[in-house]
Amino acid sequence: xxxxxxxxxxxxxxxxIIAAGQQDFLxxxxxxxxxxxxxxxxxxxxKVNLKSVSLRDANLRATNLSEADLSETELxxxxxxxxxLxxxxLSEADLSxADLSKxxLxxxTLISSNLMDSNLCNAALRSANxxxxxxxxxxxxDANLNGASFSKxxLQxxxLxxxxxKxxxLxxxxxxxxIFRGTDLGNADLNGTxxKxxxLxxxxxxxxxLxxxxLxxxxxxxxxxKxxxLxxxxLQxxxLxxxxFKDVNLCNANLSQTNLQxxxLxNGDLSDANLQxxxLNNAVxxxxxxxxxxxxxxxxxxxxxxxxxxxxxxxxxxxxLSGANLDAANLKGARLVGVNLRGSRLLGANLVExxLxxxxxxxxxxxxxxxxxxxxxxxxxxxGAIWKG
Numbered sequence: 001x002x003x004x005x006x007x008x009x010x011x012x013x014x015x016x017i018i019a020a021g022q023q024d025f026l027x028x029x030x031x032x033x034x035x036x037x038x039x040x041x042x043x044x045x046x047k048v049n050l051k052s053v054s055l056r057d058a059n060l061r062a063t064n065l066s067e068a069d070l071s072e073t074e075l076x077x078x079x080x081x082x083x084x085l086x087x088x089x090l091s092e093a094d095l096s097x098a099d100l101s102k103x104x105l106x107x108x109t110l111i112s113s114n115l116m117d118s119n120l121c122n123a124a125l126r127s128a129n130x131x132x133x134x135x136x137x138x139x140x141x142d143a144n145l146n147g148a149s150f151s152k153x154x155l156q157x158x159x160l161x162x163x164x165x166k167x168x169x170l171x172x173x174x175x176x177x178x179i180f181r182g183t184d185l186g187n188a189d190l191n192g193t194x195x196k197x198x199x200l201x202x203x204x205x206x207x208x209x210l211x212x213x214x215l216x217x218x219x220x221x222x223x224x225x226k227x228x229x230l231x232x233x234x235l236q237x238x239x240l241x242x243x244x245f246k247d248v249n250l251c252n253a254n255l256s257q258t259n260l261q262x263x264x265l266x267n268g269d270l271s272d273a274n275l276q277x278x279x280l281n282n283a284v285x286x287x288x289x290x291x292x293x294x295x296x297x298x299x300x301x302x303x304x305x306x307x308x309x310x311x312x313x314x315x316x317x318x319x320x321l322s323g324a325n326l327d328a329a330n331l332k333g334a335r336l337v338g339v340n341l342r343g344s345r346l347l348g349a350n351l352v353e354x355x356l357x358x359x360x361x362x363x364x365x366x367x368x369x370x371x372x373x374x375x376x377x378x379x380x381x382x383x384g385a386i387w388k389g
Contacts, residue, residue, distance in 0.1 A: 041079075066104075076114075096134075176214075206244075256295075270294050281323030282345060299324075306331070322360075332371070347388060361385040 034040075037058040047067045054074040062082040071091040078098045085100075087107040096116045106126040116136045124144045131151040135158050142162040149169040156174055161181040169189045176196045184204045192212045200220045207227040217237040224244045231251040235258055242262040250265075252272040260275075260283045267287040275296045285304045290296070296304070303324040305311075310330035318338040328348040336356050341364040352371030362384030366372070372380075381387060 101139075270296075275300070281343065282325045284325050284327075286328070356380065359383075 037055060040063055041059045042062045044064045045068055046064050048065070049069045050073055051069045052072040055078055056074050057077040057079075058075065059079050060075075060083055061079045063080070064084045065088055066084045066086045068085070068088045070085075070093050071089045073090070073093045075098055076094045076096045078095070080095075080098055080100045080103050083100070083103045085103055085105045085108050088105070089109045090105075090113050091109050091111045092113060093110070094114045095110075095118050096114050098115070098118045100115075100123050101119050101121040102123060103120070104124045105120075105128050106124050108125070108128045110128060110130045110133050112132045113130070114134045115130075115138050116134050118135075118138045120138060120140045120143050122142050123140070125148050126144055127147045128145075129149045130153050131149050133150070133153045135150075135153055135155045137157040138155070138159075140158055140160045140163050143160070143164070145160075145163050145165045145168050147167045148165070150173045151169050152172045153170075154174045155178050157177045157179075158175075159179040160183050161179050163180075163183050165183060165185045165188050167187045168185070170193050171189050171191045172193065173190075174194045175190075175198055176194050177198060178195070179199045180203045181199055182202045183200075185208050186204050186206045188205070188208045190205075190208055190210045190213050193210070194214045195218050196214050196216045198215070198218045200218055200223050203220070203223045205220075205223055205225045205228050208225070208229070210225075210228055210230045210233050213230070213233045215233055215235045215238050218235070219239045220243055221239050222242045223240075225248055226244050226246045227248065228245075229249045230253050231249050232253065233250075234254045236254050237257045238255075239259045240255075240263050241259050243260075243264070245263055245265045245268050248265070248268040250268055250270050250273050253270075253274070255273055255275045255278050257277040258275075259279045261279050261281045262283065263280075264284040265288050266284045269289045271289055271291045272293040273290075273295070275294070278296075278300075280296075280300045280303075283300075285300075285307045287308070288304060290301075290304060299320055302319070303321065303326070306321075306324075306326060306329050311334050312330050313333040314331075315335040316339050317335055318340075320340045321344055322340045322342040324341075324344045326344055326346045326349050329346070330350045331346075331354050332350045333353045334351075334355070336354055336359050338358045338360075339356075340360045342360050343363045345365045346369065347365060347367045348369065349366075350370045354371060356376070360383075361380050364380075364385045365388060366377075366380060366385055367388035377387065
């Protein structure tokens with residue numbers, strides 16, 4: 001008998017078994033001398049009832065299990081690569097170490113299921129419900145998780161690099177040490193999530209809800225958090241270098257000891273935020289809101305003031321402004337004698353009648369400045385300044 005003929009015979013037997021009564025499916029399958037762990041691969045098992053049965057290490061590769069009842073089913077180590085599990089009920093099922101790569105789980109119910117160390121690479125889980133599921137160290141790279149619910153799920157150490165989590169619900173989830181490199185989390189709900197030590201490099205978190213989230217020592221280098229809500233979030237010790245924080249809400253956030261080098265905080269709200277010990281070299285403060293309760297070192301408070309209120313005619317003699325982003329600042333007539341501008345940015349700054357004598361300008365970036373003659377420009381370059389344009 002050819003493989004194709006055998007497959008057709010198995011499919012015909014299964015359909016007769018299903019028609020005979022779904023409640024006795026497994027028993028009837030065995031009477032028909034079908035081995036559930038080997039003979040179900042690639043067959044049509046739509047809407048079948050396999051509740052609470054054992055299919056440990058079963059070969060269900062490319063099997064159609066859409067709308068099937070697999071609740072409380074033992075599927076640990078099963079091969080479900082490319083299987084159709086759309087709208088299936090997998091509540092409290094054991095899928096630990098299972099291969100679900102490229103499987104379709106759209107709309108599936110996986111509440112309290114065990115997916116620990118499972119492979120969900122390139123799987124589709126659009127609008128799936130994984131509330132309270134165990135996804136520790138699971139592989140979810142490049143998976144489509146758009147609109148899925150992970151409320152109170154455990155994703156410790158899981159890899160979600162390149163996954164699509166737009167609009168997903170991750171409220172109260174444990175995401176500590178999880179990997180979200182290049183992941184799309186735009187508009188996702190991460191309210192109260194534990195992201196301690198998570199890798200969020202280059203992730204898209206624009207307009208995400210991260211209120212009260214724990215992001216201690218997380219790595220968010222070059223992430224996009226435009227318009228995100230991080231009020232009351234704990235980011236102590238996090239790497240936030242070159243992050244896009246435009247229009248972000250950081251009210252009462254803990255940003256102490258963070259690396260904010262090159263971060264764009266423009267038009268953000270830092271009211272009541274704690275930035276003590278933060279590295280703010282070349283951070284953008286344009287349009288940033290602070291208040292009397294914002295904790296920030298004198299140097300960076302002064303930079304904020306210069307950028308947002310100007311320093312026309314101000315005496316800044318011998319002040320340390322190294323590493324400050326003073327792009328487009330109004331320093332007209334300012335006394336900058338001996339000021340430390342090493343590594344700072346002054347692109348487009350108004351320097352008309354400003355006194356830069358003895359200013360320390362090594363690696364300071366100038367360009368498109370009013371009030372800088374060719375003679376002054378040549379002198380600044382001789383002293384180590386960099387000119388753009």
